[in-house]
Amino acid sequence: MFNSLKYLFVDFSKINHIFMCCCGLLFDFGVYFYWLVIPVLLKNDGQSPLVIGIVSAISFGSAGVLSPFVGYLADKFNPESLSSLGTTLVAFSCIITGFLCINDLNIYALSGCLVVQGIGFALFYTPIEALISIVAPEGKEGKRLADFFTMSCFGRGLGFLCGGSVILLLGNTFTLYLVAFIAFGVFILIPRYNKKPKYNILESVEISDELTEINEGSTEDKSGDKNEDKSGDKNEDKSHNKNEKLDNLSHSLNSTSGSLDEHVHNEILPLKKRKLFFYVSLFLSISIYGSLAIMSDQYIVFASEKHVIINHISNEPSVLVGVLLFIICACETISYFIIGRTHIWEFSPLLNIASIFGTILVGVALRFITNGLLLIILISLPMGIIAAYEFQGNMFYAVKIGQHEGIYIGINELVGLCTYCISPIIAGCLMNLFGPEWCPYTIILLNMISLVIVTLIHLFEYFANY
Numbered sequence: 001m002f003n004s005l006k007y008l009f010v011d012f013s014k015i016n017h018i019f020m021c022c023c024g025l026l027f028d029f030g031v032y033f034y035w036l037v038i039p040v041l042l043k044n045d046g047q048s049p050l051v052i053g054i055v056s057a058i059s060f061g062s063a064g065v066l067s068p069f070v071g072y073l074a075d076k077f078n079p080e081s082l083s084s085l086g087t088t089l090v091a092f093s094c095i096i097t098g099f100l101c102i103n104d105l106n107i108y109a110l111s112g113c114l115v116v117q118g119i120g121f122a123l124f125y126t127p128i129e130a131l132i133s134i135v136a137p138e139g140k141e142g143k144r145l146a147d148f149f150t151m152s153c154f155g156r157g158l159g160f161l162c163g164g165s166v167i168l169l170l171g172n173t174f175t176l177y178l179v180a181f182i183a184f185g186v187f188i189l190i191p192r193y194n195k196k197p198k199y200n201i202l203e204s205v206e207i208s209d210e211l212t213e214i215n216e217g218s219t220e221d222k223s224g225d226k227n228e229d230k231s232g233d234k235n236e237d238k239s240h241n242k243n244e245k246l247d248n249l250s251h252s253l254n255s256t257s258g259s260l261d262e263h264v265h266n267e268i269l270p271l272k273k274r275k276l277f278f279y280v281s282l283f284l285s286i287s288i289y290g291s292l293a294i295m296s297d298q299y300i301v302f303a304s305e306k307h308v309i310i311n312h313i314s315n316e317p318s319v320l321v322g323v324l325l326f327i328i329c330a331c332e333t334i335s336y337f338i339i340g341r342t343h344i345w346e347f348s349p350l351l352n353i354a355s356i357f358g359t360i361l362v363g364v365a366l367r368f369i370t371n372g373l374l375l376i377i378l379i380s381l382p383m384g385i386i387a388a389y390e391f392q393g394n395m396f397y398a399v400k401i402g403q404h405e406g407i408y409i410g411i412n413e414l415v416g417l418c419t420y421c422i423s424p425i426i427a428g429c430l431m432n433l434f435g436p437e438w439c440p441y442t443i444i445l446l447n448m449i450s451l452v453i454v455t456l457i458h459l460f461e462y463f464a465n466y
Contacts, residue, residue, distance in 0.1 A: 013135055016191035017144060020132055023186045024152035027087070027124060030182035032159025034094060034117075037172050038110075045105045056297075057421035058111055062118030063125075064417030070122045071130065071410025079127035079134070079406070084190050086123030091183035093117040098176035126413050128190070130406040133399035142396045146340020149391060150333050157329040269347070271401070276461060277347055278397040278408065280454055281390075282415050284352060287450035288390040289416050290423035291359050291443045292383075296325060297424035299366065301431060302439040310372040320372040327376060331384025339392050346396065349458035355386045356451045362386075363443035391416075 035056070042052045074082055093116040100109055129145065136144040167175050302308070303317035310320050345351050362379045369375045394416070398408035423446070430438040 013137075016135065017132070017147065019189050019191045020128060021148050021151040023083075023128065023189050024148045025155035025158075026182050026189070027090075027155070027186050028152045029155035029159045030094075030179040030186075031090075031121075032156050033166065033175060033182075034097075034179045036159070036167060037175050038097075038114075040167070041105055041110075041172060042107075045107070047107070051107070054425075055107075055111065055114060057425065059114040059118040059121070060417045061421045062115050063121035064414045064421070066119060066122040067126050067413035067417065068407060068410035070126045071404075071406035071408070071413075074127040074130040074406030074410075075404055079131035080190055082127040083124050083131070084187050086120045086125075086127070087183045087187040087190070089116050089120030089123065091180040091187070093120065094176045094180035094183065098173045098180070121417075122410075122413065124186075126406065126410045129395060129409050133395075133405050133409075141399045142343075142346070142392070143340040145395045145399070146336045146392055149388070149395075150336040150340070153329055153333040153336060153388075157326055157333065269400075273347070273461070274397065274401050276457070277393075278401060280352055280457055281394045281397045282412070283450050283454050283457075284355060284390045285394055285412065285416050286419050287356055287447045288359050288386055290419045290446055291363065292328075292387060293420040293423045294427045294439060294443055295366070298427045298431065298439045302366070302436040303372075305436040306370055308370050308372050308375065310376070313373075320376075324376050324380065327380040328384045328387065331381050332388045333384075335385045335388030336392060339388055345389065345393070349461070351389065352393075352454055353451065353458065355389055356447050356454060358382050358386050360444055360447045360451070363440045363447065366443065367437065367440035 038055065039052050042055060047055075070082065093113045096116075097110065097113050100106060100113070129148070132144050132148055133141045166178070170178065300318060300321045303320055307317070308320060309315050309317055310323065314320070339345060362383050365375060365379050369378065394412045395409065398412050399405045401408055423442075427439055427442040430442055
């Protein structure tokens with residue numbers, strides 16, 4: 001009874017998880033407020049679209065470059081302390097940017113603020129994702145990460161939806177101060193005391209070996225039933241010992257909140273296979289996340305040139321792009337919730353290939369469909385599902401390697417954020433050289449290259465019995 005009471009008052013893992021999800025929602029909500037203000041400030045200052053693209057690359061690029069190093073720090077020190085420092089830096093950069101808006105905007109001072117913000121991004125995202133995987137019950141890492149991504153994506157959608165109205169209501173300067181206030185709120189919400197109940201993958205292997213021994217012993221018992229009269233007492237003692245051993249193993253895995261078979265199925269895979277799926281997920285990040293970045297930054301140019309609008313609702317292509325991205329974000333949010341509660345997608349080569357092929361079809365639809373409403377209906381749901389699958393898979397395979405979660409999550413962030421910076425710039429250069437049609441063509445080409453590479457890797461895995 002006293003042990004139960006002690007557990008009741010000490011174990012705050014679920015409450016802490018709720019707080020971390022709220023942190024993800026508020027942080028992304030504030031970040032996308034900020035990035036609705038910055039392009040407006042630069043445009044009002046007379047800066048070119050190329051400068052606007054480079055400025056955004058400064059922030060996200062610096063975050064991506066620093067992410068592996070921050071992941072290493074998260075493995076060595078308290079991740080919650082690093083995330084708290086990250087929110088403080090983001091709030092500081094927002095306040096300084098707000099001060100810059102009062103007088104003439106200095107592009108160099110703004111770039112310095114964005115570097116500080118990029119450091120804050122790296123210090124927040126990588127450690128808190130590592131922390132979620134560390135404190136999650138064994139076998140529930142995917143579900144906990146999916147919960148966090150669901151709330152983050154929901155906050156991002158709210159930022160897209162409400163940002164314009166808030167900017168009109170408060171103005172650019174006070175909107176930046178609001179983002180700083182939200183960042184300080186996240187600083188307060190980050191849980192500081194987290195139990196780390198999980199054991200490492202080597203212990204999982206030992207448990208699997210012991211289970212194998214028990215099953216083999218059970219088979220021997222069945223074959224010995226014919227000699228029951230001679231060795232009945234001995235078999236009874238063996239059975240009792242095996243049952244006791246199995247009970248102890250089940251008790252040691254009690255934190256999984258699931259069956260023993262499910263735990264072994266999710267954990268006991270060769271390390272080289274788990275790493276292979278992690279490396280494949282990086283190629284998926286380059287192609288799929290890069291496609292989303294091109295859609296966010298460059299599709300507005302193609303839509304304006306081809307006059308792709310939502311008929312009878314708005315004649316502005318920007319409205320089409322905003323609605324399209326919001327619905328994709330909503331579908332992505334729902335998909336995170338569903339994917340995190342299923343296991344059929346885990347370690348599936350076919351789904352990896354299908355997700356890239358689906359993104360190619362999205363690129364074809366963007367090129368040839370000029371009816372805005374039809375375009376939204378056809379591509380919003382598939383793109384939302386694919387985006388959720390890609391990002392959830394990235395984090396899932398990073399933590400399933402079973403060691404140095406922070407470093408592998410940092411590598412994920414490096415690839416994802418650098419892709420988010422570089423892909424629109426590549427698409428923009430091709431569009432300047434060959435025309436706006438190269439916005440969807442870049443998406444198609446990028447995914448075709450990734451499709452060939454991923455298919456070859458999985459064929460090698462299959463035929464080499466890797």
